Amino acid sequence: MKRDKLIFKLLDEEQQRQEEGLELIASENFVSRQVMEAAGSVATNKYAEGLPGKRYYGGCQIVDEIETIAIERAKQLFNAEWVNVQPHSGAQANAAVMLACLNPGDKILGFDLSHGGHLTHGSAVNFSGKLYDPHFYGVKKDTGYVDYELLEKVALKEKPKMIICGASAYSRDWDYVRIRAVADKIGALVLADISHPAGLIARGLLTDPLPHCHIVTTTTHKTLRGPRGGLIMMGKDFENPWGHKTPKGEIKMMSTLLDMAVFPGTQGGPLEHIIAAKAIAFGEALSDSYMKYILQVKKNGAAIAKAFIERGYEIVSGGTDNHLVLIDLRNKNVTGKAAENALVKADITINKNMVPYDDKSPFTTSGIRIGTAAVTTRGMKEKQMEAIAALVDEVINDPENELSLEKVRKKVHKLTEKFPLYKE
């Protein structure tokens, strides 16, 4: 077959962009060579609808072994009794959970998108807001912390069937015990979506939701540093509260309903090459070197928050417990969009982000979100976090000065050169 020069040239350019630039998007990371190798392996050729040992296709004996190892490693990593490693993404994982637990029109209670929640937690433009009846809680205006009183008030009034916690742009830990207590008052299920802080939770650096929340979903590619994908877990399997029965008349366990909601409910064949890559990433996340890494991610989060505060930036909630900071730029007279565009010119990638009680649209925004997972993979520490805050500050203070942006770009390249990616 003739090599597709066009696509490989673009992939080379993408690699160069990743190597030269500063990657501060909170949801991104750099996987290891072996994770990438598995993701590009022959397992991409294999159809394997079903679960290990129960497939609808022949020739699955080897991918069965791979998927079983992925499941066992994920269980060990998160101390989970049950895991499904097949969701193609975080959104797919949440879709499967909702399909398993809700009927169209059921009420759900999620964290407001404009306060840091995710589209799949009930946004009007997403299946979760179209198929179900969404209600929301948010953060307190004065503290930037989740307003648990509001959560309880809305829950008691609306009696949702499911309460969703977890976020895309929230820098603080969660009180899962409190949320479960509210859910128990109204007989709701609790879904914790830990996509962002999964790696910190897995290694004990944040509160573990698995003992408290009925179901936990995550992506595998953020702080967890695996391939792009999703995961559904339960700390403990339980009898479904709706009395669904098997053809033999036995009560179906929640695990069965969730497995069925992934396949055939929302997906076809699992991506066994990605599952192989997930297995490797879970193995890596159990290692001592990952523990060192994820500790540094958290230290770097604190360091970058401190560095921005010292430069007069307003951080929502005043700091961070995890790998990200949400910066309110309203006192800097620049929108999130303008900041993002100027930073990209200096080879610094971040994303514009709504801040709680934002007066600007999601296309403009008053804030930016910055994460430390990817730069920490490159080996950067607290000292570099200060340097990064200084570079971002230089851009934000003069976002239209092309000369100054070019100067910052050169400084960015000098910094990233010292922390090479994919050395071999």
Ligand code: PLP
């Ligand atoms: N849930 C949360 C909290 C997220 O932050 C994200 C992605 O940013 C998702 C779900 C969706 O993940 P994916 O992009 O893999 O569908």
